[in-house]
Every structure is written in C-alpha cells, then in structure tokens.
Amino acid sequence: MGDAHRIRFEPVDIEIEADEGETVLDAAFRQGVMLMHGCKEGQCSACKSFLLDGDVQMGRYSTFALADYESEEGYVLLCRSHAYSDLDVELLNYDEDMIRAGLPVVTVDTEVAAVEELTHDISLLRLAVSGDDEFKFHPGQYVDVAIPGCEEHRSFSMANLPRASGSELEFVIKRYPGGRFSGLLEGELRPGVPLSITGPYGTFTLRASSDRRIVLLAGGAGMAPILALLRQIAAKDDFDREVVFYYGARTERDLFLLDEIAELGGRIPGFSFVPVLSDAEWSGARGMVTAVAAEREAALADCDVYLCGPPPMIDAGLAALEERAVPQEQIFYDKFTVSAEAG
Template sequence: MTFHVTVQPSGRAFDVPTDETILSAAMRQGVGLPYGCKDGACGSCKCKMTEGRVAHGEHQDKALSADEEAAGFILTCCAKPQTDVVIEARTVVGAGEFPILKIPSRVSALTKVAPDVVVLKLQLPANNTFGYRAGQYVEFILRDNSRRSYSMASAPQAVNSEIELHIRHMPGGKFTDHVFGALKEKDILRVEGPFGTFFLREDSDKPIVLLASGTGFAPIKAIIEQLRAKGINRPAVLYWGARVKADLYLHDWAEQAAAEMPNLRYVPVLSDATPADNWSGRAGFVHQAVMADLPDLSGHEVYACGAPIMVDSARRDFTARCGLPADAFFADSFTSEADKNKSP
C-alpha cells in the first residue's frame, strides 16, 4: 500500500509505501526536502504536518520534542505515513541534482594536520560520474554495513577524480580508530553520496557568514573554494571556532584564502587558549563573536557547521537577537554515532 504526500507551498507530490519514510521516498523521487543526519538526531528535516497521520521511528527528543509532536510537527527522516499526508516544508532547489552513487575509492593521501585530525584524500574511479554541491557529504559503508558520514572539504571540479575529507579521531569509534590505526595509502573504502541539503544558495546576493567549529570547517572550506572557483563576489566572513590553536588545523590555509580573496575575511576564535598558544586573537564562543561584530544579521545568510551545541545556539541567538530570518540560516550539525544512539 502507498500513501500520497503533498508538500506545500510548492505543491510537489509523491507516493510513499507504508514501510518507507517520507524523506527516503522524497530523495528517491527527486523531491528536495531539507535534511541533515537522516537518523532522527539533528532536527534539520522537521516540518509541520497539516493533514494526515504518521508513525515515527526512534528519534532524539532534542530533534523533535513531545510537545512539538503533539503540535503536529514531524521528522520526515523517521516518519512513515499511515494515511495521505500534507506537510509544510520548503523545497530545496538543487538537492536532487546529482544521482546518489555507491562507488569504491582508493586512499591517495593521509595527512595528520593536528593530534586528532587527519586530512583524507580519496581517489575515485577514472570513469566515475560522481557529482555534488560544495557542503554535501558522503557516507562510508563499513564491513558490517554500518555507515559514517563526512562532508567533502573540497569544491566540486569539472571531473571529480579526488575528494578531500577531514576526520577527527573519536577514541573507541569503529571508523576513526581504523583511520588513525590501520588505514594506509592505496586501501579501498566504499562510499555513497552525495547527501545533504547544506550547500551555498547561489541565487542570492546577500552577504555570507560562514560559521564553523572544529572539523565543521570541512564543508565550509569546500564552499570557500566554490566561491573562488566561480568568481562569486558576495561579501563573506569566516568565523572558525576551536578550543586551542592546534584545533585550527588549517589556519594557514584560511589566512591565505582571505589574503587572496578580496571579499573574504577570516576571524579565528579560541574558547580555551593556553599560555603556550601565545594567542592575541578573539576569545570566547564563536557564535558570540559573530553577534559582537554583526549585531544586525537581517540582511545576511548564515552557513553554520560543527558541534550541535554551537549550531543550535547560533540558530537561536541569531534569529532572536540579531534579526536573522529563520530561512536564511543553513546548517549541518555534526552528530556523532554516540549522539544518534542515545535513547530517545
């Protein structure tokens, strides 16, 4: 049995089998609904259901609270329709532009850029047709068929023969222990993608705030490379937050990009600088540095990526205190497997 799902205000409609989530069916049929983790942990796919009934799978309370669910909100990534359904959600132009592919990739370089961060470069098959938008991510398919998600840190090229990813070591993590232990050049890894609706909206001319914490810098780096490659001259400022200076693992790259791109500024921010850092730059929480410099964000777009607490704080404070329109905040919250596996 299938049910009919209608998306307002766009009027897009598609059918969903009873055993499939709304998001999965939308992606399969090229309907660009917003989403992030696909695991009920980040809340990026939350929208209002105005008609119908769904059954929700497991999800995190922070992604969808009981009060929100009672008020008619759903997570399309874990909601399976029980009747025909009407939802209110913005459709994301370009989200289904590139087909989702499963491809083998060969490790071409492993570079340790911080004590707990590796830049991993993957060579794709010579005949590949893999395409993506800067900001999107791939999933590694592990031997037990579990998956781990990482954003591309390099902008798409005319022929994507290589992609770059930034991997932070999570001690005890099934995948990152392997990356920081046994993985070596020429090893083969299986990836699938592209996924995600976090990418630059090129139909806008608004000034851009790029906000990153930790390895949330990866998709932001890809967006900066895209701005440069396409000659997009919108004013942009990069705020990169970390605990100590070593965590700004591509600080020199960011400084050089800002020096070479007249419309890009770079503001690094440390929350726990040590005397050894000899730090004379900005201190504190990175999203608060944005608010101090740009108290009026009403005419901006914000692209935020990193730890959930940073993304959530920025979304709340920028919209409530700096006048940022809710639909001008684009985010990718880096939820770990530990976050996803917490009891709902």
C-alpha cells in the same frame, strides 16, 4: 517491498513515489528531491512536516524531535514515516531552490587515496571513486561512509569541489579515542583500502541567489563544508559579496590550512579571516567563536550566516542569532556529532 504510493508536497507542488518499505525521506532522496533534514534518525526535527491527508506509520523517534501532542495533531517526521496510502504533506522547513536542485542519493565504491595529518587530532582523508562510477554533489553536502566490517556508518562533509571527471573526495575528520571510524585513521585506513559511501545528503549549500553579506562560523572539523563553500566562492569570477570567516579552536596548534585560507581569501574581494582561540594567550581574538562573531558583527540581521561545528557551538550560535533577530531563512547550520561512539 510493499505497494508504492504517491506523495505530494505542499506548498512547492512536487510529487514523488514512495514504497511502503522505505521512508518518505529516503524516497525523496532516491528521486533527487532534497528535503530539509538533519540526523535522518528521528533525533532532530529538521524534517518535521504536517500530514494533510493520508495514512503513515512512523518508526521509533525521539519525543524531543516530535512531541506526543504534535503527533496527535498530525505532525510527522519524514525520516521515520512510511506511506500506506497516497499522501499530501505540508513542508514546514524548506528551501525550494535546494529542493529542485537536489541530486539522487546513490551508493558507490571508493578506495582510500591518502590519509594526511592536519593537526594532532584532525586528519585529511582522500577517497577516490572506484572504476567508472560517478559521484555528483553540491559543495557543502555530506555522505555516509560505511565502517568496514560492520553495518554502521559515519557521516562526513566533503571539503572539496566536485570534479568534472576522475571523482575524488576530501574529508576533514577529527580523531576521537575509541572512535569506530576515526580510530581507523591512525593506521588501518591505508591507500587502497575499499570504502562504500552513500550520498549526497544535506542542504548546507551556498544560496547563490542572495546578495547579502556572508558570515561563516566553524569549529574543529566543521572546517570541511566551510572550506568547500570558500573554494566554490573563490572559483566564481563575478562574486561580489563580502565574506568573513570566523574559525574557533582551542590553541594555535589547532589551527590548520591557514595558507590555503589566505590563498582563497586573496581571490575573494572583501574577504576576512578571524581565528578565535578559547584556551590560549595570543594577540588575536579570544573566547568562544560564536560570542566573538556576535560581538563584532553589528548587522547580523542583514547577513546570511553559515555555522558548522560541534553541538555546543551550534546551539550557542543559534541562541546568539535569535537574540540578534536574524531571520531563520538566513541561517544555515550543520551540527557535527562529537561523541567517540560517532567518531
């Protein structure tokens, strides 16, 4: 490890300390400062910020995330930036409430408690935190799960609510042929198998201070963080915001947890659930889930919109929301990787 330096974030007036051997983003995570982020690998631009003062060196990153001209102007990716002096950084994308509500990122040991089949290609994985370790997180966040026998990891969102004691985590995971982790769900991940997790990460959390109507959109395993938010909302006695949940699938056999969604909806005043099938003849909504939601929701610009699912769904949803003039600060999304290499 190298020397430690002071990092000051504007305009939120927050300071952390970062060692030269860690990225600025990792240093923030370690100290419970939850900055906006996405891939954590220099492939997206969620953590892009402007360097006001100081000296940084960046590791390899995609020019799709940070163009050469942006780098020359002083923009940096915090997930690739190492501080070699004290820094003053202007955050471009931030939620001050989320930043200040951040939890320190930790690594804990868990073991498989159960693996259940939800559909023909989606599993529910339950992990029990080992020993006396405690794992805190906000509903909607995710962890990196280490793949046994190698140095790689995969990221999965928790579907459950945090527990006061006896930590257990639930994950909704889509299985892909040849998936490095998801392939293990078909037999190798039996109860008692140890797994190491690191987190919590992510800012896909309920903005409780808002009073706007909530529109939720999910597809595939994107159900996980949406389910966590629904469970959080249903647990609130005084929640009075209208909530609608659009879930996209191909056919009826790809729908799951319908009974629980109905039970949760019964505890949320003004709740409605709209399953949308893209490849089936049935009496319900048909087409792409983002298109159906955009068509049915006449006042999207007055809503808080949460999207979670594979990249094509998120990209289509963001385009539709931009067309409908939904303010960026009212849009929250979690883009799931869907390649076999990432499964």
